[in-house]
Amino acid sequence: MNKSKLIKKGNLYYPTKEFKKRALLNSSKIYLEAAKNPIKFWEKLAKELFWQKKWKKAFLHNPPYFKWFVGGKLNITENCLDRNLEKKKNKVAFIWEPEPTGERERYFTYYDLYREVNKLANALKKLGVKKGDRVGIYLPMIPEVIISMLACARIGAIHVVVFSAFSSQALNIRLQDTKAKILITSDGYYRRGKVINLKQNADKGVNGTEVKKIIVVRRTGNEVFWQKNRDFWWEELVKNEKDFCPPATMDSEDTLFILYTSGSTGKPKGVVHTSGGYMVQANFTAKWIFDLKEDDIFWSMADVGWVTGHTYSCYGPLLAGTTFVIFEGAPDWPAPDRWAQIIEKYGVTTFYTAPTAIRMFEKYGADLIKKYKFDTLQILGSVGEPIDTAAWKWYFKKVGKERCPIVDTWWQTETGGILITSLPGIGPFKPAFTGIPFPGLKFDILDDKGKSLPAGKEGNLVLLPPFAPSLLRGVYKNPKKYLKTYWSEYGNKIYFTSDTAYKDKNGLIRIVGRVDDVIKVAGHRITTGELENAIAQHPDITESAVVGVHDEIKGEVPVAFVVSKEKKKEKDIEKEVKEEIRKVIGPIALPKKVYVVPDLPKTRSGKIMRRILRKLFTGEELGDLSTLANPESVKKIKEIIAK
Numbered sequence: 001m002n003k004s005k006l007i008k009k010g011n012l013y014y015p016t017k018e019f020k021k022r023a024l025l026n027s028s029k030i031y032l033e034a035a036k037n038p039i040k041f042w043e044k045l046a047k048e049l050f051w052q053k054k055w056k057k058a059f060l061h062n063p064p065y066f067k068w069f070v071g072g073k074l075n076i077t078e079n080c081l082d083r084n085l086e087k088k089k090n091k092v093a094f095i096w097e098p099e100p101t102g103e104r105e106r107y108f109t110y111y112d113l114y115r116e117v118n119k120l121a122n123a124l125k126k127l128g129v130k131k132g133d134r135v136g137i138y139l140p141m142i143p144e145v146i147i148s149m150l151a152c153a154r155i156g157a158i159h160v161v162v163f164s165a166f167s168s169q170a171l172n173i174r175l176q177d178t179k180a181k182i183l184i185t186s187d188g189y190y191r192r193g194k195v196i197n198l199k200q201n202a203d204k205g206v207n208g209t210e211v212k213k214i215i216v217v218r219r220t221g222n223e224v225f226w227q228k229n230r231d232f233w234w235e236e237l238v239k240n241e242k243d244f245c246p247p248a249t250m251d252s253e254d255t256l257f258i259l260y261t262s263g264s265t266g267k268p269k270g271v272v273h274t275s276g277g278y279m280v281q282a283n284f285t286a287k288w289i290f291d292l293k294e295d296d297i298f299w300s301m302a303d304v305g306w307v308t309g310h311t312y313s314c315y316g317p318l319l320a321g322t323t324f325v326i327f328e329g330a331p332d333w334p335a336p337d338r339w340a341q342i343i344e345k346y347g348v349t350t351f352y353t354a355p356t357a358i359r360m361f362e363k364y365g366a367d368l369i370k371k372y373k374f375d376t377l378q379i380l381g382s383v384g385e386p387i388d389t390a391a392w393k394w395y396f397k398k399v400g401k402e403r404c405p406i407v408d409t410w411w412q413t414e415t416g417g418i419l420i421t422s423l424p425g426i427g428p429f430k431p432a433f434t435g436i437p438f439p440g441l442k443f444d445i446l447d448d449k450g451k452s453l454p455a456g457k458e459g460n461l462v463l464l465p466p467f468a469p470s471l472l473r474g475v476y477k478n479p480k481k482y483l484k485t486y487w488s489e490y491g492n493k494i495y496f497t498s499d500t501a502y503k504d505k506n507g508l509i510r511i512v513g514r515v516d517d518v519i520k521v522a523g524h525r526i527t528t529g530e531l532e533n534a535i536a537q538h539p540d541i542t543e544s545a546v547v548g549v550h551d552e553i554k555g556e557v558p559v560a561f562v563v564s565k566e567k568k569k570e571k572d573i574e575k576e577v578k579e580e581i582r583k584v585i586g587p588i589a590l591p592k593k594v595y596v597v598p599d600l601p602k603t604r605s606g607k608i609m610r611r612i613l614r615k616l617f618t619g620e621e622l623g624d625l626s627t628l629a630n631p632e633s634v635k636k637i638k639e640i641i642a643k
C-alpha cells in the first residue's frame, strides 16, 4: 500500500519513488519514443491485442477521412472476454452495486460474463439481428447493459446506447435516425428510491420507428404494458441459448457503435466509432492512465449512456482484464456519503468522477467523510468539464489524502478515449491543468489565423495527424456535418476540438471551455439549440434564447429567456417550459431559471444576441448596444433578472 504523499515542487506534484516503482509506466521516455514515429508506436501497441488477421497498412489519410489498421480483422469481444479466459477465467470482471442498500451486489467473473454475452448474442441472432444492424439499448446501470453492448459487438451489430434518463422523444429521434429494428430495455429502474417505469418510455419511444422487437430485462417488477410477439422477457430469450457464439469477423474500420451527442445545432448527431482503432485506444488509455494492474479495483462513476461509460465502464477495463465496479444509483443516495461507502466496501483503488460530483461531495462538508481513510485509493480521476483549483485541492487532500495523483482527463465523445492527461507514474500534476497529450498524439493551440501560439496564450485546441486511432470516423448519415464541424476551421487536415485552451511553460494544458453552443451541465453535454428547440414546442412561446451560466456545483447551468404570446403567470410559464424540456430531452437538461421577457436582444438582421444575455450574468461590460435593433430590450431584461 502506498502511504507517502506526492512530491511537491512549486505548484507541481510528482509521484513518489515508491509509486513509480509499481506503476506500469514511469519514465517520460515513452513520449519521446512515441513522438519519433507515432504510427509505428500505435502499431506496436496494437500488436499486443488479438487480431484475427493483421492489418496491411497502419494509417491511411484521405482528408477529411482517415483509417487505422487497414485490412486488419478482429472482434473486440475476443479481446474483452475470450482472451481473458486463458488466465483470468474466474477473476471478477465487474461488481454491480444496486441502488437499494438492502439488495445484494452481484459479481460477474470473466467466465460468467463470457457466457451471458454469448447467450444473448445467440438470442439476438435468432431474432434476426445481422452484422451491421443497429440495436437500440435503453437501459440503466445494470449488468445487462454491459452484456447487451458486448453481445452486439460479438455478432457485429452496431449498438446505439440511449441514456436511460433521456425522454421517450429523445429515444425516438435516435431510433429513427439509425433505423434500429430491435430495442433492449428494462421494466424499470431505481432512482433515489423511486421506481421509474422505463418500459413505458420505451413503448412511447418506439412509436413510428422500425423497431419490431423489444427485449425487456426484469429489474423492478413493476407492471408493464405487453405487446405479444413484439415484447420478450430477456430471461426467457436467453434461457436455452448456447453459451458460445462464434465472434463475427470485423474489419478494423467496421462500425462498433454510434453514440449521439449534442453538437452546435439543435439536433443531436450520431458519432460513429470503429472497431480496431477504438479497441487499441480504449485498452491502452484504460491501462496506462488508471494504471490498472492485476489487483486493482476500478470505479468510474459515469453512466453508460455517455461516452465515459462506454470506454471506461465497459470496453477499457475489460480489455485491460481488470476488475471494475458499476453502480445503479446516485452517488449521494440514500446518504450523501454513498460514494465513499462504495469505495470502502469494495476497496476501490482508482476512482474516476466529474468535477460536479467532487463539488457536491465537498458541499456536504468535511465531517461527512472524516471517518473514511480511503487507504485503498491509489489514483483519482476527473473528467467532463474543467476542474477548478478549489475542487482539485479538496479532492486531492480530502479524498486522495495527498497520496493519490489526480489524472484530469480531457477527451470528447468524438475522441472515443482520453487524449490529454498526465500519466500517474510520470506526472506532473497541477491543479486545474489537464496535463500533456497521451503518447503518440500531437496537439496544438492556434489563433484564428492558424498560427501556433506560445505558452500563456489562449487559442483553439486542435489535433494534428495522425490523430488518434479512436477518433470518430463520421457523423452518422451526415458527411456534411462531419466536414463542417471538425474539418473546416483550419482545413481538412486539422481536427478542430471546439475547445479553447492554453499551455503553461511546462507544456501542461489548461482547458478553458467550448467555443460553440455546447454547455456542460454537471459534465453532461447539451446545446442551447437543443433546449431552444424543445421550448419551441410550447404553443405559447414565440421566441426563446438559452445560455449557460456559471453554477457553483454544476459548473454551468442553462437559463432560458422566453417570449410568451399568452399573458400567464410567470410561474406557470416556467413550469410548462420545464415540462416541455423534460418531455423532449429529459430531466438533466432542466434550466435553472426561466425568465419571461417582453423581447430578446437582436441584431438588425434578426439574430438573437445570446452573448449579451450571458454577459448579464458575468458582470462583464455589455459593449456597444447601439448596433442592436432593440437596445431597450436589454435594460428590461436586466430589471427582470434583478427581480
Ligand code: WTA
Residues within 6 Å of the ligand: 261, 306, 307, 308, 382, 383, 384, 385, 386, 387, 408, 409, 410, 411, 412, 413, 414, 434, 497, 498, 499, 511, 513, 514, 520, 523, 524, 525
Ligand atoms: C469538456 C466527455 C476540461 C470539453 C468525455 C470537451 C473537459 C467536452 C474535460 C466533451 C477535462 C471533457 N477538462 N474540459 N478534463 N473533459 N471536457 O463529449 O469541453 O461529453 O470538449 O465527452 O467536455 O464532452 P463529452
